[in-house]
Amino acid sequence: MSALTDTFRALHASGTFVMPNPWDAGSARYLEWRGFPALATTSSGFAATLGRLDRTVTLDEVLAHVEAITAAVSIPVNVDSERLYADDPAGVARSVELLASAGAAGCSIEDYNPALGRCDDIGPATERVAAAAQAAARHGVVLTARAEQHLFGSTDLDDTITRLVAYHEAGAECVYAPGVIDADGVARLVADTGAPVNVLALPGVPDLATLTALDVRRISTGGGLAWHALGALKGAVDEILGDGAFAYTGTGLPRDERTAALGPRIGG
Numbered sequence: 001m002s003a004l005t006d007t008f009r010a011l012h013a014s015g016t017f018v019m020p021n022p023w024d025a026g027s028a029r030y031l032e033w034r035g036f037p038a039l040a041t042t043s044s045g046f047a048a049t050l051g052r053l054d055r056t057v058t059l060d061e062v063l064a065h066v067e068a069i070t071a072a073v074s075i076p077v078n079v080d081s082e083r084l085y086a087d088d089p090a091g092v093a094r095s096v097e098l099l100a101s102a103g104a105a106g107c108s109i110e111d112y113n114p115a116l117g118r119c120d121d122i123g124p125a126t127e128r129v130a131a132a133a134q135a136a137a138r139h140g141v142v143l144t145a146r147a148e149q150h151l152f153g154s155t156d157l158d159d160t161i162t163r164l165v166a167y168h169e170a171g172a173e174c175v176y177a178p179g180v181i182d183a184d185g186v187a188r189l190v191a192d193t194g195a196p197v198n199v200l201a202l203p204g205v206p207d208l209a210t211l212t213a214l215d216v217r218r219i220s221t222g223g224g225l226a227w228h229a230l231g232a233l234k235g236a237v238d239e240i241l242g243d244g245a246f247a248y249t250g251t252g253l254p255r256d257e258r259t260a261a262l263g264p265r266i267g268g
Contacts, residue, residue, distance in 0.1 A: 005140040008038055008076035008105035012142065012174060012196045016212040018219045019198075021080070023049055023226040025072035026262060030253075032073045033261035038105070040078040041069060045226030054223075055114055059085035059095060063102045070103030078106035078144070080222075083113070089131030096132050100139035107132075107141060108176065111163065112148035119149050119163075126166045133171025144198060145172035150179030157185055161192045168195040174218065181205040183214065190215050 011017050019038045022028035023045030031039055044054035046065050062081065070077050084095040084107070092109065099107045109132045111125040112118070119125065129145045136143040145167030147160045154160075157180065164175040176198040177189060183206050189197045196217035199205065201224055211219055236248035 002105075002140065004076045004103075005105045005142065008078070009140070009142050009173070011037055011076075012217055016208070016216055016219065018208065018221075019078060020221045020225060021045060021223065022069065023223075023229075025068050027225070027229075028069045028072050028077075030257075030261040032075050033257075036075070038076040038078065039069070039073065040106075040220050041066065041080045042221075042223045042226055043080045043082050044223035048223075048226055048230065055082060059098070063098055066099060066102040066104055076105035077103065078142070079104045079108070081107045082110055084109050084128070084132060089127055092128050093131045093135035096135035096141060096143070097139065100136075100141050104141060106144060106174075107136070108144040108146055109172075110146045110148050111167075112152065118152070119147070122163055122166060125163065126170050129167045129172055130170040133173075136173075137171065142174060143172045144174040144176050145170075146176045146178065148178065150177055157188060161188065164189070164193045164195070168193055174198055176200070178202075178222070183210060186211065186216060187214050 017037055019040050020031050020036055021040045021042035022031050023042055028039055043057065047054050047057050050057065050061070066077065066079055079099050081095065081099060084092040086092045086095055096107060109129055111120050113120045133143050145164065147163040149156065149160060160177050160180065164177060168175055172195070174196045175193050178200040180186060180189060181199070181202050181204050186199055186206070198218040198220055199211055199216050201219060201221045208219065239245050239248055
């Protein structure tokens with residue numbers, strides 16, 4: 001346990017906080033400089049830095065990434081740790097322990113199983129959450145359990161809530177149903193799960209004031225910031241390859257902010 005894990009857990013006690021998702025150490029330092037109280041990694045954004053798609057990164061690669069992010073900032077870091085890179089509960093627990101050793105203040109576990117092309121049945125999924133929760137408790141790490149089905153076409157909110165309640169009862173401290181963004185659905189998650197709820201910022205999500213009024217505890221950006229940055233890259237490239245102009249050079253992060261956020265490590 002550490003001061004950072006204690007700080008991260010305290011953020012979940014009351015109120016609403018935004019936890020953006022950097023994709024590398026530089027973006028993490030910039031977000032810390034802007035005043036966010038905690039950060040989270042993004043599996044898809046990190047995979048993109050390796051030239052890959054989501055769910056293709058190994059545990060060893062994630063551990064090195066977490067070490068780089070946590071070394072770059074002085075605020076809590078939650079890890080988007082997919083299925084915790086193991087098929088069995090013992091492997092899940094081991095992954096949590098390794099993430100804690102890498103400096104994570106929190107981590108998550110998903111119930112979507114790529115090998116099946118669907119979410120695990122609730123029984124095995126809950127066993128995996130319980131194993132992760134026990135390991136997380138030994139290290140003071142905040143565990144978030146995720147019900148993924150709304151990202152894969154399901155609209156069954158009742159089943160999602162049943163899953164999240166089971167995961168919370170198995171020891172997860174925070175619950176998360178990415179893809180649930182309508183105000184009524186979010187309100188039900190908050191009211192019916194009895195746990196701090198994370199909401200993913202997606203197109204159509206209510207604004208911060210509304211989510212705060214709904215008593216959402218945590219809002220994350222997922223891979224959105226990384227893809228937004230790559231979208232800016234696309235715009236610059238389209239300009240170069242289109243009319244051959246370089247107007248993009250007059251936009252972007254101002255040098256004074258680069259210097260302030262990144263300090264003496266900034267180059268060129």
